[in-house]
Amino acid sequence: MIVQRRQQFEPSSLEELKSLAETAGYTVVGKIEQIRRTHSKYQIGSGKVKELAELVKETGAQKIIFDNPLKPVQAYNLAKATGVEAIDRFQLILEIFTRRATTTEAKLQIQLAKLQRELAYAKEKVRLAKMGEQPGFMGLGAYEVDVYYEAVKRQVHTIRRKLKKIRTKRQLHRERRLELGFPSISLAGYTNAGKSTLFNSLAEEEVPVDNALFTTLSTTTRLVKISKRNFLLTDTVGFIDRLPLTLIEAFLHSRRNNLLGSDSAGS
Numbered sequence: 001m002i003v004q005r006r007q008q009f010e011p012s013s014l015e016e017l018k019s020l021a022e023t024a025g026y027t028v029v030g031k032i033e034q035i036r037r038t039h040s041k042y043q044i045g046s047g048k049v050k051e052l053a054e055l056v057k058e059t060g061a062q063k064i065i066f067d068n069p070l071k072p073v074q075a076y077n078l079a080k081a082t083g084v085e086a087i088d089r090f091q092l093i094l095e096i097f098t099r100r101a102t103t104t105e106a107k108l109q110i111q112l113a114k115l116q117r118e119l120a121y122a123k124e125k126v127r128l129a130k131m132g133e134q135p136g137f138m139g140l141g142a143y144e145v146d147v148y149y150e151a152v153k154r155q156v157h158t159i160r161r162k163l164k165k166i167r168t169k170r171q172l173h174r175e176r177r178l179e180l181g182f183p184s185i186s187l188a189g190y191t192n193a194g195k196s197t198l199f200n201s202l203a204e205e206e207v208p209v210d211n212a213l214f215t216t217l218s219t220t221t222r223l224v225k226i227s228k229r230n231f232l233l234t235d236t237v238g239f240i241d242r243l244p245l246t247l248i249e250a251f252l253h254s255r256r257n258n259l260l261g262s263d264s265a266g267s
Contacts, residue, residue, distance in 0.1 A: 001056055002031045004067035005044045017067045017089065024095045029059040042081070043074045053082045065092055072121045075136055076128045085135035089242065090117065105166045112159045115152055122149045182223065184232040191238030199235035202226065207235060 070088040078086035101107045126145045129137040187195040203222040221234040
C-alpha cells in the first residue's frame with residue numbers, strides 16, 4: 001500500500017514511489033493520496049487513517065509505504081491504527097540498496113546510513129515500544145533507552161573505522177590511475193537512465209544491467225579506447241529525486257572521488 005500527503009502546489013510522486021516499491025520486491029495493492037498540511041500524529045489526516053486501515057484490511061496489504069518522511073511517533077501511531085508496519089521513502093530506498101549492494105564498501109555505507117537514522121530516533125523508538133509493541137517496533141521494549149542508544153553508537157563508530165580503511169586503499173588506487181596519465185570520463189545521471197548499458201558498450205564489459213532503479217551501487221572503472229585514444233571510463237551510482245541526506249553522504253565520497261578525478265562527466 002503506497003501513500004502520499006502533499007500540498008496543492010506539489011506534484012504527485014506516487015508513480016515513482018510505485019516503481020521504487022516494485023524494485024524493492026513489493027506488489028502494490030492500493031494507493032492513497034491526500035492534499036493537506038502535515039498531521040503531527042499520522043502525517044495524513046485521522047479520517048484518511050481510517051480509510052487506510054479499511055483498505056489495508058480489504059486488500060490484505062502487509063506494509064504501508066509513505067512517500068513522506070515519517071517520525072517514529074507517526075510510524076507507531078499508523079501501525080497501531082492499521083495493524084501493519086508503516087515505513088517511509090528513506091527506509092524503502094535503504095531496502096533497495098541492501099538488496100542490490102555487492103561490494104563490501106557499499107554494504108558498509110548502507111549499514112552506516114541505517115544506523116545513523118536509528119541513532120537519531122533510538123531513544124524515542126524505545127520509549128514508544130515500552131508503551132506497547134507494534135509492527136516495526138518489536139523487541140525494542142526489552143531495552144533500556146540509554147543502553148540501546150550506546151549500542152547503536154558503538155556500531156556506527158566501528159563501521160566508520162572500516163570505511164576509512166577501504167577509502168584509504170581506494171584513494172591509493174585512484175592516485176595510481178592518475179599517475180598513468182590517461183584522461184578520465186565518468187558517466188553520471190539519473191538512476192536507470194542507461195549509464196551501465198553505455199559503459200558495457202564502450203568498455204566491452206558486463207556490469208549488471210536491469211530495467212530497475214539502483215542496479216549500480218558501486219563504481220567501476222575500465223581502460224577504454226575511443227577515437228584511437230585511451231581513457232579511463234567510470235560507471236557511477238545514479239541520482240534520484242529527494243535521495244535522503246544520509247544516503248547522499250554515504251555515497252558522495254566514492255562519487256566525488258570519481259567525478260573530481262574526471263576530465264569530463266557524461267549524462
